[in-house]
Amino acid sequence: MRVRRLSAILGASLILGGCFMLYLIMDLTFLPQEIHSESHNKWAQLEDRLNQLEDDLRRHHDTVGQLKHSIKDMVGEGLRQESLSPNRTTSSPRMDLLSCGLQVSTPPHTDVQLLELYKQLKFDNLDGGAWKQGWNIEYSQHSWNPHKKLKVFVVPHSHNDPGWIKTYEDYYHSQTRNILNNMIKKLREDDRRKFIWAETSYLALWWDEISQEEKAQAKQLLANGQLEVVMGGWVMNDEANTDYYSILTQMIEGHQWLQNNMDYTPRSSWSIDPFGESPSMAFLVKRMGLENLVIQRVHYSVKKMLARSKNLEFLWRQTWDGSGSTDLLTHMMPFYSYDVPHTCGPDPKVCCQFDFRRLPGYGMACPWRTPPQVITEHNVAHRAEMLLDQYRKKAQLYRTNVVLAPLGDDFRYDQASEWDAQFNNYQRIFDYLNTNPTLNVEAQFGTLSDFFTAVREEVSPEQFPTLSGDFFTYADRDDHYWSGYYTSRPFYKRLDRVLMGYLSSRPSFASWLLAPETGLTKLLSDARRSLSLFQHHDGVTGTARDYVVEDYAKK
Template sequence: MKVPSTRTEKNLRGFAFFLIQMTLAVLLFLLFCVLSAGGKPVVDDDPVCGYDACPEAGLDTLNVHLIPHSHDDVGWLKTPDQYYFQDVQLVISSVVDALKQNPDRKFVQVETAFFKQWWAQQNDRVKEAVQNLVNNGQFEFINAAWSMNDEGAVHYQSTIDQFTLGLRYIQDNFGKCARPKVAWQIDPFGHSREQASISAQMGFDGLFFARLDYRDKNRRLNDKTMDLLWRGSANLGNASDIFTSVLYSHYSAPGGFCFDIVCNDEVIIDDEESPDYNLERRVDDFANYIRGVVEHYPTNNVLITMGDDFRYEAAMTTYMNLDLLIKGFEKFEQTYNDQRIKVFYSSPSCYTKAVNDYVTTNNYNLELKTDDFFPYADGSNTYWTGYFTSRAASKHFERQSNTLLQVAKQLAVDVQESYDNAAINSLKEIMGVMQHHDAITGTEKQHVANNYHFLLSKAVKNVNDEAGQILSTLISGTDENFEFDSCLTANVSACSQTQGDKFTVVVYNPLSHKVTAPISLPSYDKTNWHILDPDDNTVDYQIENSLIDFSYVDDAQTSKTTIQFSAKDVPAMGFKVYRVEANALQHKVKKPPNPRVLVGYDDTSFEISEETGLLQAVTMNGVRLEITQDFQYYSSQDSSGAYIFVPVYDQISRIANGPISTTLVTGSVSQGVLQDFGSWGKQFIKVYNDDRSFIEFDWIIGPLDISDGVGKEVISKFTTSLATNGEFYTDSNGRELLKRTRNSRPDYDYSDEQPVSGNYYPVNNRIVIRDASQDIELAIITDRSEGGASINDGEIELMVHRACQHDDGRGVGENLNEQEYGTGNRIRGKHFLVVGPTSGNGEKSLAAIERDVAQRKSVQAWSFVTSKDVSGSLNTLQFSGLRSDVPDNVNILTLEPWDDGTVLLRLEHTLEKGEDENMSQEVTVDVSELFTLFTITELQETTLGANMLLEENVRLQWPGSAIDDKVSPTKRDVADLAITLAPMQIRTFWAKVTYT
C-alpha cells in the first residue's frame, strides 16, 4: 500500500474523497427525486408531442398501429360515480404507472368528465409525471369533450358547449401538447353529418367510429373504403372535410388477443425454455389477422384497437403482452405482399398522419361522403331507431336545461361574473354528461336515468338561484334577492310562486332578436287577474282548464286552471317584467259560439271535422291544405327496446276508439280546440293571436297500456295529399337539412325488410315534406329530439312515447317502461306546424320562417316567477343586452365569461345557401357598439372549441380536398370588429371587453 509522503497529498486525497461522497449524495438525491416524481424531476422545457411524437410509419412497410384505449361510459349500467370509483380511477392510475416503464407505450384518454375527477385527486408528483407523458406523446387526449356525445338525439349547441368545456379544461391544465387532433366517436349508434362538420371546425384532422349499417360496412369492406373523406357541410364545402376511419371490428381487441385481467385469452410466453413457449405461434396468428384486415383498407396502414369497455384497470397485464408481441414481430419477420409487417404502439392521430402521408405521396383520392350514417342497423331487422325517442321526458328536460344555461351565461357576462362561477360550471358539467351516448339517448338503466335527473335537477336549481339573484340586482339596482323560481313543474300545472293573489313574472329572451312568447302558468282556480307590462299597460289574458287533471302528482300542489298571456316583443338577450295580481273585477270572457269548424284568424287557422273531431285542414301563408292529424301506435315485437324499434309494421292502431270529443276554447290570447283521445291522451291545437307563424299542438300521451303483454310505440301522424315522391327532409342536429328517400340509401343497396323503422331518422327540431308540383311545403317542428319518418307519400309521423315489454339484447338488460307516481309515464310535449308556398309570406321564404320558429322553440324564452313584492324597489322593468338589432339571419350562439376582461362570443349564420333569396347571403355584423353593458375592444378568432387561435390551426390537407398549400390561416387584426358570416357558418372569438 502506498503511504502519502506529505500532508498536502493527504489533504488533496481527502478533498477528492469528500467530492466523491458529495457527488454520490447528489446523484442519490436526484435519483430519489426521479423515482418520487415518477420519471423526471421537472417538466420538459422542449416537449416533442403531436405528430412529431408519432412512431415512424414507413411508406414501404405495412404499418400496424396498436391503439391502447379504454372506453369509459359516463353512465350506462352504473351511474357516473359508480363507474368512476369502481373502474375508471383504477384505469387511469394503472395506465400512468405502466407508461412510465416504457417510453414506447402509448394510451389515448377520451372522457374529460372522468379525467377531471381523477386529476383532482392526484398529488403534484403524479401530475408532473402525467404532464411529461403528455409532452412526449405517450398519454394522448383525443376527442377530449366532456363525454363521448350521442349524434342522433343531440342539439348542436349542446354538442359545441360540451366540447368547449372539455377542451378548455385540458388546455388549461396541459397546454398545447394536449390539444386533441382527432374525434373518437367509437360507440354512438349512428353518425350525423353535423358532428363531422363540428369536428372539422374544432380543428380535428380525423374522425373515428365503429357503428354503421351492416350493409354499408360490407360494401366498404369489399371496396376498401373503410377510410374515407367526409364532407360535413353542404354549405361550408371542403373546409368541413374530415378524414374518417371506420374501425374494422367494433373497438375491441382482436379475438384471442385480449390481455386484460377480465379476459382469459392465451398470454404470450417468450421463454424458449418453457414448455408453454408460444411467441412465434402468437406472432403468426396475429400476422394472419392483420393480413385479413389490410385487405379492406386503402393504404399500407391498419389501426388495431387494443381495448374495450373499462379496460386497463391492471394495465401492466396488457402492456407486457403487447411489448412481447411487438418484439416478436421484430424477431420473426412477417410480410404481406412483399411488405414487412411493422407493429408498434400508436394513436388514432398518428394513424391519421400516416394515412395522410401515404395518400399525399401517391396522390390517392379517398372516397368522398356527403350525407350521414343514419339509421344504424346491426342486422336485417334490428334498426337502432327507437332511441331517437326513448325517455322522451328526459330529452325535454335536457333541452330546457340548455336554455337555462344560455340564460345564465349571458346574465353572468352582464354583471362581470367570472368563468369560475360554481353554479354555472356545475350545470355545464352535468349538461356535458347528458350529451353522453347512453344519457340523452335514454339507453341507460332506470337507476342511472334517475341519477342523471337528480344531478341535472340539482344543477338547474343552483343556476336558477344564481340567475335569479342577477335578475334581482338588475331589476332593483340593489343586492335584494326576489327569490325567482323557474317553475319547471308548470307543465303539470304546479308552481308554488303563483298560488297567491300576486306574483311577478320575468320573461328572459336568450336569442338575438326580440320574440313574442306565450306564457302559461297555474292560476289555482282564480279567474280574475290584472296584468301589467313594463310600461304599465294592461295585458290581455285568458283562463283555460289544465290539459288534464294532474292531481296524481302527489308531491306538488297542482291547479285545475292556467292563466295564459303573451309576452310581446321581449328584447334580444334581455327581459321584460310582468306584474300579475288577482282582481276583484269580473274578467269578461267571450263565450265561444256554437261548435264551429274554423278556428283561428283570417291568415292562420285550422278546421276540425265535425264527424271525427280530428284536424281536417289548415290555412297559413296564403295556402289552404287539407290535412289530418291523429295519434296512433305500433305494436312492438319482442326485440323492440330502448335502442331498437321493431314494430309489427302492418298493425298500426289509433289510440282513440272512433270519433274524439272536442271543446272549443277561445279568448284574446289564442283560439283553439281541446281534443280528448281517451285514456291515453289529450291535445290542445291552438293559434296565438300575437304570433301566427305556426299552429301549436300541445299534447299529453300516457300512461300506455301494455297489460296485454305487447309493447306500444305511439306516433303523431300528419296526413296530406301532397305528392312527395318518397322524399322527405330531416335536420342534422338542428342545423342543415338532409334529404331522405324512402327505402333507399345513397351509398349501398338497401333492402326494405323493415319498412317502418328502416325509414326512421332523428329529428332534432324539424321534419319537412314538399310537393314540387304545387310548390307547397309542410314542416313539423319539435320541442325535443324524436324519431320521425314519412312512411307514405304526403305523410309525416313523429314518435312521441314508447313502452316496451322486452329488453332488446343490446346490453342494458332492462325493458323500457318508465314509471312515475305508481303508473306509466305521461309525456307532455309540443309540435309546431308551418305550411305554405316555398316562397313564403312575401317577406321571408318558408324555409326562413321554419328556421325562425325552430330556433325560438329550441331555445325558448325563459320565465322566472316570484311571489315576493318587487314594486317597492324598481330600477328597470325591461332590458336588452343589445344596443341594436343584428340581421335576421344572424344569431349570437354563445356569450359567456371566459377570462378576466374577456368573454367568449360565437355568432352563427342561421340559413343555408339558397333557402332565402335575400337572407341566404354573406352578412356582416359590427360588434364594436353592439352590447349594452360593455364594449368589445378586441377580437381574437379561435377554432369552434375555443381552445386555440384560428391562426394556429393548420389541418392536414387531403388529395381531392386541398384548399391551397399547407399555410396557416390569415392572422386577424384584433382591432377589426366586423364579423362576416357565410351561410351556416359559425365563428368563435375571444372578445376583450370594457364595461360601461
C-alpha cells in the same frame, strides 16, 4: 327586394295550402253520418270532393314549383349582373343568398353519396364465414416487400361511459380512478407503451385527487406522445338526440378544461360508441380544429359495401359544400364491435386469443372457447404469425398499408395485472415481427396521431374518396335497428332542452358575472357540466339504467 317578396309569397302559399288541406280533412270528418242516411248520393259527393282535392293539390304543387324556379332565375340573373358591375364588392345580399336555404341547387358530387348507396343495398345479411358480416378475405404474400412494409399500430384504450350500468361517480370510484392511476404508473415503465383517453369529465374528477407530482407526470406523458387525449369532449356525445348547442357546450367544456389544466389541445376525434354517426358532428369536429376522426357504429351492410370498394377511409364532406372546405379524414372500423375480438382482423375467434385480459385465471373468457396463451420464446413465432395473418387480412379493406388495431373495451385496464399482461405479451410479439425481415412488417403500440400521421405520409388526403350523408339508422346485426332511443324517456329529453334554453340565455347575465359574490358563476359552471354530462350516448338517449337516468335528472 323582389326576391324577398317572392319568398314571402312562397311561404304564404305553403301556409294557405296547408290550411286548405286541413279544412278539407275537417270537412270530411263529418261525412260518415251523412253517408249513413243517403249513402249513394254522399258517396258520389265524397268522390267528387276527393277528385277536387287532388286537382287543387296538383295546382298548388305547380304554383310552388313555379315560384321556386322564379326565385332561382332571379338569383342567377342578379349574380350575373353583379359580376359585370364595376363597383361589385366581395359581399352583397345576393352573394349571401347563395349560402341560405332559399338557394335551389343539386348537392355537390362526391365519390360516395349515402342516399344513393342505400338504394343499392340488399340488406341480406349473408353468412360470410369467420367474418360473419363480410366474406373470406384473401391476400398475396407479395403484397409487401422491404420497401413497402405493412405498418401496424396497436392502440390501447379504455372506453369509460360517464353513466350507464352505474352512475358517473360510481364508475369513477369503482373502476375509472384505478385505470388513470395505473396509466401513469405503467406507461412510465416503458416508453414504447402508448394509451389514448377520451372522456375529459373523468380526467377532471381524477385531477382533483392526485398530487402535483402525478399531474406533472401526466403532462410529460402527453408531451412525449405516450398518452393522447382524443376528441376531448366532456363526454363522447350521442349524435342523434343532441342539439348542436349542447354538443358545442360539452366540447367547449372539455377542451377548455384540457387547456387550463394540462395545456393540451386534441388533434383527433374518437367516436366509437354513439349509436349511428352524424355529418353534423363531423362538421363541428372539423370547425373545432380536429384533423381526423374514427367511427365505429355503422350499419353492417354499409360497412360491407364500403369495405368491398376500399372506401372505409374517406373525406367526410357536407352535402352543401362544393369546395371541400368541410372535408374531414375519417377512418371507419370494419367489424362488429370495438372490443379486442373484433379489431385485430376479420376472425373474432383468432383475435380473442390476443386479448390477454382473457388469459385463464383473469376472470374473463373467450366465447369461442379458445383461450389466449402467454407468449414465450417457444410459441412466439406461431402466435405472432397467426396474428399477422389477421392484420394482413384487415389491410385488404383499406387503400393504405397502415393498419389500426384498437386494443381495449369498456372500462379496461382497471387492474395493474391487465396492463402487464397486454403490454408484455404484445411487446414480445412486436419484437419477433420486427426482427424478421422476411415478414415485411413494422408493428408497435401507437396513438391515433401516430396512426394518422403514417396514413398521411403514405397517401395524401386529397387522394381519399369523398363521402356525404349520414350513418343512420344503425343496425349491428340482422334487423336489430337501434332507433328506439330516438324517442325513449321523453321526460328526460325535455329536461335536457329546458336546461339548454336557460344556458343559451346566459349572455343576458353577463354583467352579473362581474360580481362573483352573486354565486352565478358557480351555478353556470355546474349547469354547463350537468348539461354536458347528459349529452353522453347513454344519457340523453335514455339507454342507461333507471337509477342512473334519475341521477342525471337530479343533476
